[in-house]
Amino acid sequence: MVLDKVLWLFAFVTLVYCKAARQIEQDIQSVEAYIDSKKGDINQRYRLRYHIAAPVGWINDPNGFTYYKNEFHLFYQYYPYDSVWGPMHWGHVASRDLVHWKYLPTALVPEKEQCFSGSAVVDGDTMILMYTGHVNLDTEPWANETQYIAYSDDGITFHKYEGNPVISSAPNGSPDFRDPKAWKYGDHYYVVIGSKTDDKRGQVLLYRSTDMKNWEYLNVIAESKGDSYMYECPDLFELDGKFVLLMSPQGMEPQGDRYKNLHQTGYIIGSFSYDTFEFVPEVDFQEIDFGHDFYAAQTTEAYGARVLVAWFNMWEQPRPEAEDGWAGAMTLVRELRLVGDRLTMRPLDAMTLLRDEIEMVGILPPQQKLHLGKASELIVSGDLKEKIELQLEGSAGGEKAWLRWEPDTGKVVVDRGSGDIRQVEWSPSSTESWRIFLDVSSIELFCGEGEVVFSSRLFPEGEWIVTNTSPQILHATAYSLAWSVPL
Numbered sequence: 001m002v003l004d005k006v007l008w009l010f011a012f013v014t015l016v017y018c019k020a021a022r023q024i025e026q027d028i029q030s031v032e033a034y035i036d037s038k039k040g041d042i043n044q045r046y047r048l049r050y051h052i053a054a055p056v057g058w059i060n061d062p063n064g065f066t067y068y069k070n071e072f073h074l075f076y077q078y079y080p081y082d083s084v085w086g087p088m089h090w091g092h093v094a095s096r097d098l099v100h101w102k103y104l105p106t107a108l109v110p111e112k113e114q115c116f117s118g119s120a121v122v123d124g125d126t127m128i129l130m131y132t133g134h135v136n137l138d139t140e141p142w143a144n145e146t147q148y149i150a151y152s153d154d155g156i157t158f159h160k161y162e163g164n165p166v167i168s169s170a171p172n173g174s175p176d177f178r179d180p181k182a183w184k185y186g187d188h189y190y191v192v193i194g195s196k197t198d199d200k201r202g203q204v205l206l207y208r209s210t211d212m213k214n215w216e217y218l219n220v221i222a223e224s225k226g227d228s229y230m231y232e233c234p235d236l237f238e239l240d241g242k243f244v245l246l247m248s249p250q251g252m253e254p255q256g257d258r259y260k261n262l263h264q265t266g267y268i269i270g271s272f273s274y275d276t277f278e279f280v281p282e283v284d285f286q287e288i289d290f291g292h293d294f295y296a297a298q299t300t301e302a303y304g305a306r307v308l309v310a311w312f313n314m315w316e317q318p319r320p321e322a323e324d325g326w327a328g329a330m331t332l333v334r335e336l337r338l339v340g341d342r343l344t345m346r347p348l349d350a351m352t353l354l355r356d357e358i359e360m361v362g363i364l365p366p367q368q369k370l371h372l373g374k375a376s377e378l379i380v381s382g383d384l385k386e387k388i389e390l391q392l393e394g395s396a397g398g399e400k401a402w403l404r405w406e407p408d409t410g411k412v413v414v415d416r417g418s419g420d421i422r423q424v425e426w427s428p429s430s431t432e433s434w435r436i437f438l439d440v441s442s443i444e445l446f447c448g449e450g451e452v453v454f455s456s457r458l459f460p461e462g463e464w465i466v467t468n469t470s471p472q473i474l475h476a477t478a479y480s481l482a483w484s485v486p487l
């Protein structure tokens with residue numbers, strides 16, 4: 001009798017689970033059919049050529065950055081049905097070299113939970129995604145956040161675990177409890193999760209598990225002293241003998257040149273012990289990128305190096321591309337190094353694979369214009385004792401920007417006009433040139449060996465024209481770059 005009941009219950013649970021799985025399969029098929037039917041309608045005017053963007057619709061944070069079965073996988077927060085944020089799915093791309101990307105089917109679709117940001121780990125032949133299940137509520141606190149997992153044996157189709165959620169609340173019950181970044185060390189999985197204290201200061205929580213399903217809470221590894229009300233998207237990794245806690249704090253007030261974006265992404269260098277589970281900060285929080293549009297960065301390991309990618313946008317900013325049927329992109333993947341008290345970010349060596357034609361090598365006298373295509377790389381150097389300035393504009397008008405070196409202040413400036421400036425001091429460690437990546441509606445400026453990097457979106461019309469508006473002759477090399485993300 002009891003056995004009968006157990007069997008019935010088992011059959012019932014299996015049926016419910018199979019029905020849910022079938023529903024998810026159908027949802028994914030309809031998302032893919034929708035994408036196929038709409039992608040031809042995208043207005044291409046600002047469409048990026050070598051940066052990941054959604055085929056149609058909205059994207060934000062990078063998620064689940066990992067290497068699995070000979071390919072790098074990158075997922076992203078995705079709402080396919082409009083070019084504004086909506087119920088979160090996980091979009092999916094993969095690459096062999098982190099430069100050429102292909103689209104894969106949408107990996108996660110929302111059910112009762114939206115699929116907020118998270119990460120991926122690989123266990124043998126299985127990829128396991130860990131993400132935040134976000135459920136809106138009708139009454140305060142308006143939402144509930146818990147942690148979910150999903151499995152894949154092929155890196156394409158993902159099955160949500162039937163025992164979700166695997167972590168059902170923060171130790172203090174905070175409804176803001178999201179963005180799990182998991183990794184494996186020794187016999188355990190570890191995860192850091194963003195949250196806040198009862199009095200609304202950002203914090204990062206650490207857990208561990210042997211199977212990704214049962215989690216033990218270990219410690220608070222970072223807590224704001226009051227300058228941030230929430231730490232989003234934490235990531236903890238070892239680099240060159242130190243530990244780096246990367247995160248995206250919300251609510252930091254501007255201080256001079258610093259923290260001028262709505263929210264920040266930066267890092268704390270310190271030490272971490274797998275015995276005491278304590279992270280001891282050694283260098284205070286610093287921004288990692290100094291441009292206008294950079295948020296929610298995530299890292300993974302690639303051939304022994306630590307590489308990073310971020311959302312190439314910022315919350316609550318105007319996005320001209322949204323009129324065209326898409327919104328949001330990823331930055332170029334960068335390699336991180338620890339140099340003294342700072343992280344440097346350098347373009348991957350594989351970026352040179354995109355060089356198509358040399359557009360110029362030689363000197364660029366003052367006021368000389370350089371006509372480039374829509375996607376270019378430019379390497380520029382001059383005498384740092386004097387001012388350097390490049391004006392960037394479109395051959396058919398639209399937005400303009402200026403990249404400047406100011407010897408008096410020792411600062412590099414990215415100026416989008418009308419006072420929309422980001423700037424920071426730069427002391428080159430060896431290389432004194434700038435490497436500038438221009439895509440159809442974006443600028444990434446890597447100074448020297450990546451001591452200082454700016455990522456900013458810009459919306460010129462037509463092709464790029466770069467003018468040497470400095471009082472000195474500059475040396476320049478320019479390449480046109482090939483497409484590496486399909487339309």
Ligand code: FRU
Nearest residue numbers: 061077116117178179232296
């Ligand atoms: C960061 C973030 C995350 C959240 C996701 C939702 O940009 O707010 O904290 O998981 O976006 O899309």
